Amino acid sequence: MSIELGNRMRDLMRQHGITQSQLAARSGTTQPSISKYLSGDREPTANTLANIATVLHTTSEYLLGLPESSVDTPFGRIKAYCERHGGDLSEQETREIIIALLAARGKGDRDGIHRQ
Structure with missing residues (x-):
């Protein structure tokens, strides 16, 4: 699983002042799922990743560490x-x-x- 994804999400959450609960509500998932993504224990589906990227004002590629x-x-x-x-x-x-x-x-x- 990807610690890199969790680190990028965490940095953007901090930058935008968004809590795990707020990110979960705005991206259509649950706070426990967000916690697992942040820790690298689980990876989001493509649709959930896209929603998270939108909430964090970035792209899925950035969150995954892929070249844009x-x-x-x-x-x-x-x-x-x-x-x-x-x-x-x-x-x-x-x-x-x-x-x-x-x-x-x-x-x-x-x-x-x-x-x-």
Whole structure:
């Protein structure tokens, strides 16, 4: 099991002032599970890891100690930002981003997505 994952989670929890209970509630898991991830006794499922990364404003790759390959491109920076902060966006902000992307590709109206 990964002590590295636990260390990275712990550092980010400290940085953002998040307790184990808060992380569990926000990521859809339990406090005992978070405790096991932190100690390296258990690893989260991919979905739980993604939720934890979102709450901690990071990526699954970072938590696992993997290289974040695409961050050095404009797309990578946008994608990384969305992964880290997407949960902080309102429904309207999310909709506006999607509409802007589709409009830039000329597909907005064709796909039935309209501005409100």
